Amino acid sequence: MASLFPALTEGPADRPALRFGERSLTYAELTAATGVLAGGLKDAGRVAVWATPTLETAVAVVAALRAGVPAVPLNPKSGEKELGHILSDSAPSLVLASPGDELPPPLGDLRRIDVTPDATGIPVADGEDAEVGEDAEVGEDAPALVVYTSGTTGPPKGAVIPRRALSSTLDALADAWEWTGDDVLVHGLPLFHVHGLVLGILGPLRRGGSVRHLGRFDTDGVARELNGGATMLFGVPTMYHRIAQALPDDPELAKALARARLLVSGSAALPVHDHERIAAATGRRVIERYGMTETLMNTSVRADGEARAGTVGVPLPGVELRLAEEDGSAITSYDGETVGEIQVRGPNLFTEYLNRPDATAAAFTADGWFRTGDMAVRDPDGYVRIIGRKATDLIKSGGYKIGAGEIENALLEHPGVREAAVTGEPDADLGERIVAWIVPTDPESPPTTQDLADHVAHRLAPHKRPRVVHHLPALPRNDMGKIMKRALTHD
Structure with missing residues (x-):
């Protein structure tokens, strides 16, 4: 080749x-x-x-x-x-x-x-x-x-x-x-x-461009490189969160981000409030893309498209994407509400799990689509909005399918919440109840469960309000900044 x-x-x-x-x-x-x-x-x-x-x-x-x-x-x-x-x-x-x-x-x-x-x-x-x-x-x-x-x-x-x-x-x-x-x-x-x-690394080299690696992320390094001629920034949500926090007191950082041609976030959803804080301070919108190890990249907001907060854009050229019901049938209506599992196929997919033919076979449907395990809705214009992982972020409560991500975004809009994660736990009446794990802005005076429930119910819908709230000093995260929800226990 x-x-x-x-x-x-x-x-x-x-x-x-x-x-x-x-x-x-x-x-x-x-x-x-x-x-x-x-x-x-x-x-x-x-x-x-x-x-x-x-x-x-x-x-x-x-x-x-x-x-x-x-x-x-x-x-x-x-x-x-x-x-x-x-x-x-x-x-x-x-x-x-x-x-x-x-x-x-x-x-x-x-x-x-x-x-x-x-x-x-x-x-x-x-x-x-x-x-x-x-x-x-x-x-x-x-x-x-x-x-x-x-x-x-x-x-x-x-x-x-x-x-x-x-x-x-x-x-x-x-x-x-x-x-x-x-x-x-x-x-x-x-x-x-x-x-x-x-x-x-391989992306810039395939294009014949340049990459400047910071070694370790810090906002001073981002400002230095973007002010020094860099045109693009790749980061994960924790990095952009730190940028959003630093912007009010760092005019050089704001100036640098405003000069960037493209700001890209990935590996997890970027909270809407961080999107808005960065856009307000710099005039630049962060765009998101969606991929995983097995598929590399599936979708992205395009440079010539609308940088719509909370979405990961449209399928990339050559990538087929569909949403599927629990019984495997394809969802054909793009209404921005119907939740399904993302399934993809195309040249971007992996070949196999090494030495695991059983896991490889289980990862694909009979007609050759890869089951991502990610749940999403699709807007009428084709934009994909991910609501979370099927195993940890889809909560079935009171007959509704609820995505943890939209509740997390609503919680983060509360001034008393610095970080937030949402999970479900068994409930005899509802099937699952919504549980919020928050890092309060002021640990000495955290928001009450009722306060947060009212806040979410006002912004979303009453059935999406958290029924239980836990306060933590920090959320467990992996090396890429993703919240490890399996480490959140109800003990």
């Missing part, structure tokens, strides 16, 4: 490709660095990548893709039990890491290659020179990445992502976002996840 990164050989050699802090590589340097490393990876089978937010990780993954070998990004924060499972399941032949990285015991028996781009961009691998060869000739269905899911219902599953999924998703986003080689992306996301790695 055609190269995933044509700019490595066809673009301006002196154009900046990657920058992490003070360290950077031009396209010529990246081509040389990844070419040498790829020469040493041919026929290596799968290779693990110790995915720290560094230049070395980006070089390692691009080199593996050029060599035609699947890369398995490893989360450096994984516990030894989880890491042991991933290594046993994926069976990589070696691990690529930055020099000086201390690797945990489960990686001890693997051959290690230290990736060290020097001043000219040429890496030293095991102290030996490797030959630079042509990019491997592999088909579009060949595996590119094996990315492990979060494992909320058991051990993590390895989603095998083919090369066609990378190219189709990144090209579809280029169409939706008018993304070109002139764009400079800034982000501070981890690189073991499809958001930070595929969209945030």
